[in-house]
Amino acid sequence: MTRENGEIAKADILEGFTAQMREIAEASRQRTRLIASASAAGGRVQVTVNADGVVIATRFSSDIDELTYEEIAKAVTTAAQNAATDVARQGRELLQPLRDKRARMPKLSELIEGMPDIEGKAPTVEPASLAPPRSRERLSQLGEPGPEFGNAVGYEAWTEGQDKRGATDSGW
Incomplete structure (x- = not known):
C-alpha cells in the first residue's frame, strides 16, 4: 500500500511539473x-x-529640426529607457501568476530531508545603471575615480561682484 501511494505521489508531482513547464513555455x-x-x-x-x-523602431516628428542634436540624443535615450521600463513591467505582470503559483508550491528542501534551501542562497540581480558612459556613476562602478575639479568655485563666490561687470569690463 505504501509503495502504491508513493507511485501515485510521484505521478502527481510529474504531472504537476509537466503542466508547469507548459505554462512557462506559453x-x-x-x-x-x-x-x-x-x-x-x-x-x-x-x-x-x-x-x-532592444530598440526596434525610432520615429521623429516632422518638427524634429527644432531641436538641437544634443536635445535629440537626450530625447532618444529618455524615450528608449522609458519604453524599456514599460516592457519590463509588462513582462513582470505576465509572469506574476507563475511566480505566485511557484510560491505556493513546497520547496525542494521541504520535500527532501537534509536538502539546503537553494533559493535562499541565490544571488540577487541588481538592475543595470542608466548612467551614460564615462559618467561619475559608471566610473565609480569600475573603481575609477570620476573627474575632479580642484579649481572649481561655488556659484555665490563666482557671482560676488558680478553686478559691477559687463561687456565693457577689462576681463573680456
Missing part, C-alpha cells in the same frame, strides 16, 4: 510578443522596444 511565447513605446521631447521622438528592451 508565458515565454507571450512575452516574446511584448513591445512598448515611449515618447520624449514633446512627442517629437518616439522609440519602440521589444520584450528584451
Whole structure:
C-alpha cells in the first residue's frame, strides 16, 4: 500500500511539473510578443522596444529640426529607457501568476530531508545603471575615480561682484 501511494505521489508531482513547464513555455511565447513605446521631447521622438528592451523602431516628428542634436540624443535615450521600463513591467505582470503559483508550491528542501534551501542562497540581480558612459556613476562602478575639479568655485563666490561687470569690463 505504501509503495502504491508513493507511485501515485510521484505521478502527481510529474504531472504537476509537466503542466508547469507548459505554462512557462506559453508565458515565454507571450512575452516574446511584448513591445512598448515611449515618447520624449514633446512627442517629437518616439522609440519602440521589444520584450528584451532592444530598440526596434525610432520615429521623429516632422518638427524634429527644432531641436538641437544634443536635445535629440537626450530625447532618444529618455524615450528608449522609458519604453524599456514599460516592457519590463509588462513582462513582470505576465509572469506574476507563475511566480505566485511557484510560491505556493513546497520547496525542494521541504520535500527532501537534509536538502539546503537553494533559493535562499541565490544571488540577487541588481538592475543595470542608466548612467551614460564615462559618467561619475559608471566610473565609480569600475573603481575609477570620476573627474575632479580642484579649481572649481561655488556659484555665490563666482557671482560676488558680478553686478559691477559687463561687456565693457577689462576681463573680456
